[in-house]
Amino acid sequence: MPPDTPVANELGIYVCPECKRLLRQEYGLLRCSTCPKDYAIKDGIPDFILEELSESVDPELRRMRFIDRMASIYETRLWYPIVMNLYGGFQSPSLAGVVSIMSQNIQSVKGRVLDIACGPGTYGRRIASPSKEVFGIDISMGMLRQGVSYTAKEGTPMHFARAPVEALPFQDRLFDATLCCGSLHLFADTVIALHEMARVMKPEAILSVFTFAAGRGGILKFHRVREWSRRKHGLHVFELSEMEHYLAASGFKDFQPKLAGSVLTFSARKQAA
Numbered sequence: 001m002p003p004d005t006p007v008a009n010e011l012g013i014y015v016c017p018e019c020k021r022l023l024r025q026e027y028g029l030l031r032c033s034t035c036p037k038d039y040a041i042k043d044g045i046p047d048f049i050l051e052e053l054s055e056s057v058d059p060e061l062r063r064m065r066f067i068d069r070m071a072s073i074y075e076t077r078l079w080y081p082i083v084m085n086l087y088g089g090f091q092s093p094s095l096a097g098v099v100s101i102m103s104q105n106i107q108s109v110k111g112r113v114l115d116i117a118c119g120p121g122t123y124g125r126r127i128a129s130p131s132k133e134v135f136g137i138d139i140s141m142g143m144l145r146q147g148v149s150y151t152a153k154e155g156t157p158m159h160f161a162r163a164p165v166e167a168l169p170f171q172d173r174l175f176d177a178t179l180c181c182g183s184l185h186l187f188a189d190t191v192i193a194l195h196e197m198a199r200v201m202k203p204e205a206i207l208s209v210f211t212f213a214a215g216r217g218g219i220l221k222f223h224r225v226r227e228w229s230r231r232k233h234g235l236h237v238f239e240l241s242e243m244e245h246y247l248a249a250s251g252f253k254d255f256q257p258k259l260a261g262s263v264l265t266f267s268a269r270k271q272a273a
């Protein structure tokens with residue numbers, strides 16, 4: 001066998017984010033012999049982020065230690081409605097409501113589902129089923145560890161890896177659907193993030209998103225609050241027309257938006273090749 005022939009790793013699915021060759025599993029790490037680069041497996045979670053986040057130039061990554069600590073309270077009943085009602089207004093869907101919308105968007109899907117910025121698997125775990133195998137990625141190791149702990153207890157078919165949305169450790173056209181819940185507004189460049197999601201999706205695969213938009217509810221209905229959020233927290237609150245434009249520019253079609261207060265849920269499909 002020539003030395004550059006891909007060898008299946010135990011998980012059989014992760015590729016090198018740089019050269020996209022299948023990684024080989026060796027002694028608790030995933031190795032790319034082409035680049036060459038090693039990606040550690042920490043507590044069963046492959047880690048594709050090699051830089052020390054607390055020293056990152058990206059402020060979102062520097063905040064990770066705080067977000068890591070929030071992992072255990074992230075899904076509590078108190079936290080979720082406060083944030084949703086504050087930002088999105090009293091018309092905002094509940095956690096169960098968002099899960100229900102996401103489930104409906106991908107109900108006909110059978111196969112692999114990618115959960116972008118999955119946190120502790122808040123949405124992915126509730127959508128995973130014998131016909132839907134979910135692969136979650138997030139940049140917070142604390143959130144991912146919490147997800148592994150939940151799925152171990154629940155026996156949910158969901159896998160976790162630490163990776164940024166801009167460099168996914170998956171081959172092209174792998175996924176039958178992608179979820180992106182509560183994070184699209186946080187990515188530094190929306191089109192780059194969407195473009196990378198499109199890369200790993202099959203043609204006609206469904207993208208199902210929950211994010212915020214300039215709607216009629218919560219504090220996000222105020223233009224000044226949206227401007228302040230963007231300046232202060234890098235929170236990108238979308239206009240519907242802007243979202244449709246970003247989707248078309250990154251390889252998606254059939255934008256189907258629903259606005260409840262300032263909470264935007266939508267589905268779209270990857271354009272055919």
Ligand SMILES: [Zn+2]
Nearest residue numbers: 016019032035
């Ligand atoms: Zn490589």
